[in-house]
Amino acid sequence: VSCANTYHLFCVSEVCVEDMEALFSCKEGFHIRVNNLRHVVILFDALLENSFIQSRWQSVLDKGRFL
Secondary structure (H helix, E strand, C coil): CHHHHHCCCECCCCCCHHHHHHHHCCCCCCCCCECCHHHHHHHHHHHHHCCCCCCCHHHHHHHHCCC
């Protein structure tokens, strides 16, 4: 949450824990508009490198239209 807010990753005034939980759990009906796609990709790639998310994160986000 801190990283998302510091780097203004999303088009909201401030991201909250519930927003990030909804995104990472692929909550049905949840979506959030990206402010800087390149920075979001860097964040998700870092999460992948540290085994916090699966390697197919791009297709999951695209299929669910979460971003």
